[in-house]
Amino acid sequence: MKLFAYTVSLLLISFSSNSFSASAFAGRAKAAQVCSQCHGIKNPSAEAPFPPLAGRDELYLEKALRQYRNKTRKSDIMNNIAAGLSNRDINNIAEYYTRLKP
Amino acid sequence: MTIKTTFNKSLLAASIPLLLSTGSVFAKSGSHDMHKLYEENCASCHGSDHGGYLAPALNSETLKGRSPTALRSLIMTGSFETLMPPFFARLSDSEIRSMVKHLQSTPKLANPAWNIKEMKKSLKIYVKDESKLATAPTYKIDSMDDVIGVAARGKYGRGQGSEAVFINSKTHKIIGKVPTNTAAHIIEFNPANPRWAYVKTDAAEVYKVDLYTMQAVRSIKTGLNGPAIGISRDGKYLMVGSFVPHNAVILDAETLEPLKQFELEGIDPDGKMVSSDSGMIIGTPYADIFAIALENAGQVWVVDLKEGFPVTKIKNVGRHLHDAFLSHKGKKLMVASYDDSIVTAIDLETRKIIKKLPAGCVPHVGGGSVVKVDGRTLGFGTNFGTCDDNTVVSVWDLDTMEVVKQVPVSGGTESPAAHANAPYVAVDIITKDRRARTIQLIDKKSLEVVKTLDVGGHAYFPEYSADGKYLYVSAGYAGDEVVVYDAKTLKKTANIPMESPAGIFSRGRVKYMTRGLSPDEME
Numbered sequence: 001m002k003l004f005a006y007t008v009s010l011l012l013i014s015f016s017s018n019s020f021s022a023s024a025f026a027g028r029a030k031a032a033q034v035c036s037q038c039h040g041i042k043n044p045s046a047e048a049p050f051p052p053l054a055g056r057d058e059l060y061l062e063k064a065l066r067q068y069r070n071k072t073r074k075s076d077i078m079n080n081i082a083a084g085l086s087n088r089d090i091n092n093i094a095e096y097y098t099r100l101k102p
Numbered sequence: 103m104t105i106k107t108t109f110n111k112s113l114l115a116a117s118i119p120l121l122l123s124t125g126s127v128f129a130k131s132g133s134h135d136m137h138k139l140y141e142e143n144c145a146s147c148h149g150s151d152h153g154g155y156l157a158p159a160l161n162s163e164t165l166k167g168r169s170p171t172a173l174r175s176l177i178m179t180g181s182f183e184t185l186m187p188p189f190f191a192r193l194s195d196s197e198i199r200s201m202v203k204h205l206q207s208t209p210k211l212a213n214p215a216w217n218i219k220e221m222k223k224s225l226k227i228y229v230k231d232e233s234k235l236a237t238a239p240t241y242k243i244d245s246m247d248d249v250i251g252v253a254a255r256g257k258y259g260r261g262q263g264s265e266a267v268f269i270n271s272k273t274h275k276i277i278g279k280v281p282t283n284t285a286a287h288i289i290e291f292n293p294a295n296p297r298w299a300y301v302k303t304d305a306a307e308v309y310k311v312d313l314y315t316m317q318a319v320r321s322i323k324t325g326l327n328g329p330a331i332g333i334s335r336d337g338k339y340l341m342v343g344s345f346v347p348h349n350a351v352i353l354d355a356e357t358l359e360p361l362k363q364f365e366l367e368g369i370d371p372d373g374k375m376v377s378s379d380s381g382m383i384i385g386t387p388y389a390d391i392f393a394i395a396l397e398n399a400g401q402v403w404v405v406d407l408k409e410g411f412p413v414t415k416i417k418n419v420g421r422h423l424h425d426a427f428l429s430h431k432g433k434k435l436m437v438a439s440y441d442d443s444i445v446t447a448i449d450l451e452t453r454k455i456i457k458k459l460p461a462g463c464v465p466h467v468g469g470g471s472v473v474k475v476d477g478r479t480l481g482f483g484t485n486f487g488t489c490d491d492n493t494v495v496s497v498w499d500l501d502t503m504e505v506v507k508q509v510p511v512s513g514g515t516e517s518p519a520a521h522a523n524a525p526y527v528a529v530d531i532i533t534k535d536r537r538a539r540t541i542q543l544i545d546k547k548s549l550e551v552v553k554t555l556d557v558g559g560h561a562y563f564p565e566y567s568a569d570g571k572y573l574y575v576s577a578g579y580a581g582d583e584v585v586v587y588d589a590k591t592l593k594k595t596a597n598i599p600m601e602s603p604a605g606i607f608s609r610g611r612v613k614y615m616t617r618g619l620s621p622d623e624m625e
Contacts, residue, residue, distance in 0.1 A: 032558070036580035037180050038188050041559070043582075045257035045601055049191040077178060077190050 022088075027096025030089050034081060035097075042100055055102035061094035136204035139197060146259050146284045146304040147185065150326045151211040151346050156304065157186065161210045173202045183534050183560070185579060185602070187257045213347040213377075216325050221351065221360045224323035229312070232319055239314045241270075241277045246296035247568040248272050249313060249609040252576065252584055253286035255602040259304060260284045263601030266301045266309075268316065271567035271574070271608065274586050274596035278316025282309060287329050289607040292355065293387070294337030296609070300355070302331045306344055310358055322358045324351055332383035332392055334407055335432075341392040341405065343380020350380045350394055352411060362411050368399035371418045382425040386432035388450055393435055395423040402437060404453050414453045419446045427470020429481060429500045436481060436500070438465040445483055445496070447503050457503045462494040463487030468517030469565070469611070471527055472500060475546050480506065482527050482544070484515035495529050497549055507549050513537045517563050523570030524589040526552070530562040530575070541575055543592065553592055557585050568610025576603035 032041055035053070044050040053061065067073035068082035069090075085093070141150065147157040158164065165173065177198050180188035189198060229235065243249070250271045256263025266286045268278045284305040292298035301309040301318075306325040309318040325344025332341050333355060340358075343350035348366045353359065366378040381395030390407040400421055404414040420439025427436050435448040438461070445465050447456040464487030471482045483496040494508040495515060513533030520527045526543035538560045543553040555561075559581010565574045572595060573587045584603050586596040 032580065033182070036582075037182055038190070041580055041582050042599065045187070046262035047192075047256060047258045047260075048187070050188075077188075081179075 022091035022095035024092070024096045024099050026088075027092035027094070030085075031093050031096050034085070034089075035093065038077075039097075052102065053097040054100035056097060058094045058098035061097060062090055065090045065093065132200075133204060133208075136200055137208075139193075139201065140204065143189070143193065143258075144201075146327070149346060151213065152205070152208055153210045153346065155327045155345060157184070159210065160205045161208055162206055163210065165206045168206070170199075170202045170206065173205070174198055177201065183538065183579070185255065185259070187259075192258075214326065216323075216344070216347050216349075218351070218360045218363050221322055221324055224307075224321075225358060226321045227319070228321070229317065229319040232312070235312055235319075236314050240316070243270050243277065244272065245568070246313065247608075247610045247613060249277070249291075249299075250565065250567065250574055251289035251291075251299060251301075251607045251609070252574075252598075252600065252603050253289060253301070253605040253607075254600040255285035255304075255578075255604050257580075257602055264303075265600075266299075266311065267598075267600050267603075268299075268313065269574075269584070269598060271572060271610075272569075274572075274598060276598065278313070280309065280311050280316060280318050282318075283307060285602075285604075288331050288605060290331055290333050290340075291607070291609045291612050292333060292337040293335055293385075293612040298337070298355070299609075300331060300333065300340060302329065302342065306342070308340065308342055308353070308358060310355075320358045322353065322360070324353070324360075325349065328380050330380045330383040330394070332385045332394075334385045334390060334392065335387050336390065339385075339392070339407055341383045341385070341394065343383050343394060345379040348377045348379060350383065352392070352405070364394075364403075364405075364413070366394075366396050366399070368396055368401045368415065369417065370398060371400045371421055381423045382437075384426060384428065384435070386428055386435075386450060388428075388432035391450065393426070393448075393450065395419070395426060395437055397423050400439070402435070402448055404450065416448060416453055416455065419448070419455065420444055420458070425467050425470075427467055427472065427481070429472045429479060434500060436467065436470065436483070436498075438467045438483070440464050440466075443485075443487070443489075445498070447500075459496075459498050459503060460505055460508075461485055461496045462508060463489035463492065463514075465496070466516045468563070469519070469607075471518040471520035473520040473522060473527070473546060478506075480546075482518045482520060482529070484518050484529050486514040486516045486532060488514045488533060493533075495527075495544060509544055509549055509551065511542050511544075511551055512540070512554065515542075519564040519566050519573065520546070521566035521570035521589070524566055524573070526589070526592075528564035528566075528573055528575070530564055532560070532562060539577075539581075555587065555592060557581070559583070561585075563604060563606045565606035565608050566610075568608055568613070574606050574608075576606055578602055578604050 038050045068078040149155045152161040178190040180186045250269045252267045266280045284303045288302045290300045297314045299311045310320045324342040326346040328344035330343035340353040340355045350364045352361045378396040378398040381397040383394045392405045402416045421441035437446045444458045445461045462485030466486040479500040481498045481500045497506040513531040515529040531537045545552045559577030560579035584598040
């Protein structure tokens with residue numbers, strides 16, 4: 001049992017020290033601040049014209065956000081919103097939405 | 103994209119008179135279309151009269167000097183940490199630009215007429231013969247007191263997300279959804295017949311809802327906005343009040359037919375004759391009466407439910423009254439007064455003021471909470487202001503009408519919940535930053551905050567289930583769910599998804615708690 005706990009904690013340390021590992025929890029917090037107004041924290045409003053993100057492919061979400069950020073994909077609204085996101089934010093947000101059941 | 107189509111069509115319609123007449127006709131017609139667009143998208147929160155309601159007033163005076171570009175982007179993206187949704191892609195860019203112009207050039211409009219004649223015309227009947235409806239709930243439930251109703255606003259305050267959602271508070275499962283056209287705001291339950299509930303929307307429509315078959319049977323539009331609605335102890339009358347226009351009306355609770363309208367005006371505590379918004383309206387188990395607070399006139403009127411509905415006026419209650427709760431078998435009424443930060447206790451038997459009790463900054467008592475602790479009847483009052491960062495929840499002894507304690511909490515609060523069987527009084531922190539995600543729990547005995555729950559969204563309107571075993575909280579705004587906690591362990595028990603949930607109303611309240619009834623009923 002002790003050994004198990006030790007292994008788990010080691011794993012956790014190595015997991016969290018990896019700067020590229022995305023966190024769905026951090027993604028949820030960021031999504032609540034940045035994305036949920038339009039796309040919903042789970043689903044967009046039944047009345048909203050915005051696409052749902054739940055269960056979308058993680059790489060697609062990351063790529064889209066990066067393109068919005070560097071303006072290779074044009075959108076009045078998304079270019080502004082994505083401009084404030086770091087690489088880590090983008091990974092976390094994608095991780096969060098991709099894990100949601102659509 | 104129906105809105106866009108309508109707009110193009112109306113633009114076409116507008117250009118016809120232009121061909122026939124002068125440019126001024128075009129301007130008039132254009133502003134008429136903009137008013138329609140305003141009515142369909144903005145008015146239920148910002149007021150049909152441009153005078154504000156849940157959201158700020160939008161008129162030439164309030165928006166003077168504001169940058170049109172900033173207003174345009176605010177409409178596009180919505181405003182975070184408020185209920186303002188993004189209108190990007192819902193309205194076209196030219197509509198948004200025209201709307202900004204329209205808002206900055208339109209003065210606050212005069213109070214429109216909305217009298218018994220207009221109300222009668224608005225009466226809609228969805229179920230012709232109510233006697234053919236099922237005579238018992240069409241779903242499994244131990245007691246109708248276990249029903250909890252949630253006012254789901256929907257992100258846009260109208261349309262598909264706007265509905266009253268009813269939940270079995272023992273299983274935490276949704277038992278019915280009743281669409282309400284615009285955002286549901288208040289749900290009242292008929293104390294005499296458990297099958298009926300009444301839902302009032304932001305656009306002042308009142309729906310009579312059959313809880314057994316979970317559908318609206320009738321509706322009537324009683325004004326343009328205003329949250330006030332109360333029901334008499336015999337379940338025969340409703341009284342409904344408006345901010346716009348300044349009136350209130352008594353309805354037959356069975357047919358929703360309007361019976362008598364009241365013009366709300368009176369002399370305020372500073373000696374001025376004023377026309378007044380309707381504050382809270384409350385029925386009481388104590389007598390066949392309604393009490394109504396006249397917000398601006400600072401008066402409480404007691405209406406006797408007999409021939410002619412005579413009124414007793416109680417003056418000088420406070421400056422800018424709002425909501426209230428009952429105690430002592432419905433005999434004592436505690437009325438919140440915003441501008442002088444007091445809660446005024448009224449004896450409904452003598453119809454006189456008992457005492458003005460100090461509250462915190464801008465008291466907003468919500469559904470109210472009264473609970474017996476060690477032989478004393480304690481009332482808990484929330485305060486939504488944040489004067490000098492001094493934010494407290496007021497605790498009064500309602501037997502002696504003395505302040506027991508002003509309990510420090512982490513921000514402004516607007517709605518408390520207490521229950522005889524639950525150890526904590528829950529209050530919602532509404533200060534607009536990360537604190538808005540939380541509710542705080544005050545220990546009934548120590549009168550100190552013992553726990554803060556991170557609910558998510560804009561967490562507000564806590565409410566206990568009828569048995570006091572569960573605490574329901576709305577993760578509102580973009581939180582999009584109702585979260586249920588075990589009332590003792592405070593462990594999360596369930597999440598119930600819905601769009602922008604707000605007020606939570608337990609049917610148990612008609613029996614156990616304060617709005618409409620008092621905790622004495624437990625004995």
